[in-house]
Amino acid sequence: MNTYLAILIMASSTYLIRVLPMILFKEKINSPFIQRFLHYVPYCMLTAMIIPGIFNSTGSTNSAIAGFVTAIILGYMEKSLITVSIGAVIVTYIAECLL
Amino acid sequence: MTQTHTIETIESTEYTTANYKNGLIAGIPIGLGYLFVSFTFGMTAILAGLTPYEALLMSASNCTSAGQLAGVNLLVGQSNYLELLVTVSIINSRYFLMSTSLSQKLHPSMTFLKRLIISFGMTDEVFAVNSVEVKDVTFSFFMGVFTFPFIGWSLGTLSGALVDNLMNEPMQHAASIAMYCMFIALVLPPSKHHKDIRFVVVLTLIFRVLFATLPFLNQISEGYTIILCGIFASLIGSFRYQEEKLT
Numbered sequence: 216m217n218t219y220l221a222i223l224i225m226a227s228s229t230y231l232i233r234v235l236p237m238i239l240f241k242e243k244i245n246s247p248f249i250q251r252f253l254h255y256v257p258y259c260m261l262t263a264m265i266i267p268g269i270f271n272s273t274g275s276t277n278s279a280i281a282g283f284v285t286a287i288i289l290g291y292m293e294k295s296l297i298t299v300s301i302g303a304v305i306v307t308y309i310a311e312c313l314l
Numbered sequence: 315m316t317q318t319h320t321i322e323t324i325e326s327t328e329y330t331t332a333n334y335k336n337g338l339i340a341g342i343p344i345g346l347g348y349l350f351v352s353f354t355f356g357m358t359a360i361l362a363g364l365t366p367y368e369a370l371l372m373s374a375s376n377c378t379s380a381g382q383l384a385g386v387n388l389l390v391g392q393s394n395y396l397e398l399l400v401t402v403s404i405i406n407s408r409y410f411l412m413s414t415s416l417s418q419k420l421h422p423s424m425t426f427l428k429r430l431i432i433s434f435g436m437t438d439e440v441f442a443v444n445s446v447e448v449k450d451v452t453f454s455f456f457m458g459v460f461t462f463p464f465i466g467w468s469l470g471t472l473s474g475a476l477v478d479n480l481m482n483e484p485m486q487h488a489a490s491i492a493m494y495c496m497f498i499a500l501v502l503p504p505s506k507h508h509k510d511i512r513f514v515v516v517l518t519l520i521f522r523v524l525f526a527t528l529p530f531l532n533q534i535s536e537g538y539t540i541i542l543c544g545i546f547a548s549l550i551g552s553f554r555y556q557e558e559k560l561t
Contacts, residue, residue, distance in 0.1 A: 216389060216392070216393065216395060216398070218364065218368050218389065219368070219371075219499040220395070221385065221388075221389055221398055222368065222371055222372050222375060222376075222385075223375075224374035224395055224398055224399050224402075225372065225375075225376055225382070225385045225398065225551070226352055226376050228399050228402050228403045228405050228406065229376050229377075229402065229409070229474075230433065230434060231403075231412075232379040232403060232405075232406045232407060232409045232410050233369075233409045233410075233412075233413050233434070234413070234429075234430060234433035234434075235410060235413070236352075236410055236413035236414040236417050237413050237417055237429040237433045238429070238430075238431075240417040240418070241417075241426070243418060244418060247556075248556070249552075250418060251551075251552040251555065251556070252481055252548050252549060252551075252552040253414060253415040253418050253548075254315050255510075255511070255514045255547070255551045255552065256412070256414075256415045256544060256545075256548050257412070257415060257441065257442055257445040257446065258412055258501055258504065258511050258514060258515055259514050259515070259517075259518045259543070259544040259547045259548045259551075260408060260411065260412065260438075260504070260540065260541075260544040261438075261442055261497045261500060261501050262497075262501055262515045262519060263518050263521075263522055263539070263540040263543040263544045263545075263547075264438065264494075264497060264540055264549075265497045265498060265501070266519055266522050267492050267497075267522065267526065268433070268494060268536060269491065269494035269530040272487075272490045272491050272493075272494055273351075273487035273488065273490055274487040275487075277469040277513060278487060278488070279491060282495065283491075283494075283498075285495075286491075286494070286495040286498040286499070287498060287502070289499070290460070290495075290498045290499045290501075290502035290503070290519065291411040291502055291547055292501075293345070293503045293505065293506070293535075294325050294499070295499070296340075296342075296343035296344070296443075296496050296499045296500070296523055297342060297343040297346065298499075298534045299495050299496070299498060299499035300343055300346065300492045300496050300499070302345060302495075303491055303492070303495040304488045304495070305488070306446065307487065307488040307491050308484055308485060308487075308488035308489055311484035311487050311488055312484050
């Protein structure tokens with residue numbers, strides 16, 4: 216495969232997937248049921264991506280657990296995105312070095 | 315008499331004002347996370363035989379880690395263009411749902427052209443922040459959120475492609491958890507305060523466990539599993555909480 220053509224195909228398909236709903240759903244969908252459904256979608260998608268993905272993200276499950284627990288604690292304390300990320304990364308790094 | 319737009323509604327004090335600056339600030343952690351993740355992608359791309367420029371081009375034009383990784387693997391594996399198209403589309407199919415979801419949350423000032431533009435930046439994290447941080451998504455806020463992620467994703471890829479083994483292994487591993495932590499930071503506070511969100515989140519977790527353990531379901535690929543669990547949980551939540559006020 217020609218690399219540049221492959222990149223073009225990738226970029227086009229990615230963009231198409233993203234833009235199609237923006238073109239199709241121009242009006243506000245008036246059904247309260249659908250509005251509610253779409254309101255929950257981001258939270259569910261994120262959750263589905265976190266678990267079990269987070270446990271496979273680092274080299275070992277143990278360091279991932281350490282980072283995960285840290286993120287849960289900091290997240291529950293409603294710390295900022297940066298605080299949660301950096302805090303968990305530091306803990307994970309320490310765990311990686313120790314284990 | 316013309317009515318001026320109020321970008322922020324009065325009841326929902328937990329939302330930020332939707333302007334470019336606030337978007338920029340909200341996008342900083344995403345940008346940092348992307349720096350890390352795209353760095354490893356850059357290294358992967360080089361290992362796969364791409365040039366640094368090709369890696370940069372791929373990242374700047376796609377802005378998606380999962381799809382790019384799949385694409386690189388297919389490039390190396392001597393696949394064909396059709397398989398590439400189909401695979402990347404399926405892996406990215408969750409963006410369809412995200413765009414649909416966000417299309418309902420757009421500020422009236424969002425013209426058709428602006429929709430076309432922001433669609434380019436509809437990444438997982440950018441979508442998530444736009445969904446959660448403001449009440450109505452304006453063009454300036456979205457572009458603000460997308461700014462650092464785009465720079466981070468591109469720059470990180472290029473850096474990873476140009477530099478060999480700058481980070482030692484523990485550092486790489488620790489850095490790769492950053493994105494997930496961002497997700498956690500986005501999901502936890504609303505779950506804490508709103509029982510309907512808490513419900514759908516827990517339900518999603520239960521579904522993921524089911525999909526991981528039950529015989530037929532555990533054969534389903536990751537991309538589809540995410541979509542199915544997300545959709546089912548959202549659906550059930552919508553049935554159950556018909557009376558609950560939307561935040």
